[in-house]
Amino acid sequence: MENPAPSTDAVRDARALFPRGLTQPESGWRFSLDALLLGAFASPKPGARVLDLGCGCGPAGLWLLLREMxxxxxxxxVDISPDMVRAAGENAALLGLTDVFSAHVLDVREVRARAADAPRKGAFRPEPESFGHILCNPPYQPMGAGRRSPHAGRRLARCESCGTLDDFLSAAAFLLANRGGLSVVYPASRLTGLITALTEKNLEPKTLLPVLSRPDHPARLVLVSAVKNGGRELAVLPPLILYRESDGTDGPDAGAPRRLSESALAFCPCLAANP
Structure with a gap:
């Protein structure tokens, strides 16, 4: 039996609290500000069909919709984890977005094969070049790098055990319409590999936004937009600085929203509520 649709008041409250209150599998990947920044950075055209590759519990795509831009x-x-897909569906219902958001189980490494298969009951079968914009928050760590998480679900999301950067971008290139847009969030330390992989797949980088924790820190993340079969012209934007310098008024109990910079909150207002 399906759960009843939430009331108008419940939807309003859930949207006001976003991203607090989102359902997340206990042993799976816990979303962070990376996904929220991705949802704030992406700028699909009006009426676009958007695909979120490796959606997790849905924060990037849901925030994109809630922005109403x-x-x-x-x-x-799409996500390889049925638990994540189920959570994403529940979160869409919580936010009253089931008419514009759906989630499906799909291994990015099987995108081409799935498109060529005869339709199977209940299987999501994406057509080539069927999306106008794609969001991509791929696993950051190569296999064997960093500390090994004891939770299998978190290892799937963090490490390239079930899909490398190349796998994600190959899927994006296959599913993205000609001249369609791609938005990616990735570690700044692996930027060279990202740019190389994008250009190899005719996903031409167009905009690069470095993300710094503080002004005197090196970039931790990069947000990159690309266009399928686009021209070669890259704009490097002024960095987004997440946290303001302390002015001495912050006590030991000052919360994260108090420390966020004005530019970070203007870029992505929901960071103020990020748990």
């Missing part, structure tokens, strides 16, 4: 856009999320 892309009229009539729809978001389809």
């Amino acid at each position: 892309c009229p009539n856009a729809t978001v389809t999320g």
